[in-house]
Amino acid sequence: MPFNAPPNTAAWRHVEARDGFEVAFFHPRADGYRIEGCTTAVEGGQTWMVTYLIDLDSRWTTRSVQVANRTAAGTHQADLQSDGAGNWRVNGEPAPHLTGCLDVDLESSAMTNTLPIHRLDPPAGARVSAPAAYIRALDLRVDRLEQDYTRVEDDGRHYDYVSPAFDFSCRLTYDASGLVLDYPGIATRTT
Template identity: 70%
Template sequence: MTGTTLFAPPPLTAAWRHLDARTGFEVAYFHPLPGGHRVEGCTTAVEDGHTWIVEYRIDLTPAWATRTAHVTCRTSTGTRHTILESDGEGRWRVNGEHAPHLDGCLDVDLESSAMTNTFPVHRLTLPVGAEVQAPAAYVRALDLTVERLEQQYVRTADPGRRYDYFSPAFGFACRLTYDESGLVLDYPGIAVRAI
């Protein structure tokens, strides 16, 4: 189900403090593009004794489906780069190679980012009580491997723009709270908005 957005345009910048699962900080910048949006950001973190930096540049359609994602990770063992490209209809290439395991995904979801949970809710217009499956191309933080991640969003109530989120692969469920621009304010166990 897609349609007119429930959200205002994003601010110029937003930031999140990561907690519990990792210690770190994420900053993102939002740019309007002719025919879409661009988000550029960076997360620095310590997780399970590992330090890492993940930088990203994600281009989106006007409906917030992912077109491309350029992701770079730096760790103590070196630097890695991954490029994801989508036709906007659920077919993907990863580093130039067709990735059929991602067929049907419209969003990229970075393990390193709280911001990327913005894309499905911004892209979909869900009435209160509605639920949707929103599988994503999931990019791991440390090695940038790309997996398919099944996800479900259920819009719970207004005001407050809250969604129940489920990720069966991780046995994870929480209630996500978004601001008027559709950016995550509270991602329990993962991150909270700093600005």
């Protein structure tokens, strides 16, 4: 299902899992989008912030990610590059554990669950695998995250999401631009 172009900006309030807020800005480019955002939160009594810059190609495949965090312990930075075919480099080094991943998923971000939905267009009832390069909020460690999305209805606005590594599942609700509106237990869209 084709989505409308994203708005210039969107924001989410993080709920239950952490207290926090995320703001993202969407910049159309000739060859895709650049998404610039920031998340701040308190989780388990610890404060942190994460800033990100994500470049996507015209198919919404992640091509590069620059991410930085700040905690009371200091700052970290990470740079990820992808060839768009599932091959990655993390801080300049090959990352074979990410082979086959086409998306980035930031632990700190509700927005990044938008990326695979724009790439995928399964029929209602179809379940698709969308493994992602998963970046942790506190130390920016990059792991592989297996995840599945099942399109629930023909309108393309509801997907059942499963992340076996976290024994987590929920029904995600999206708007006409394919941006997350409701991520149960994680975040809700505020604008």
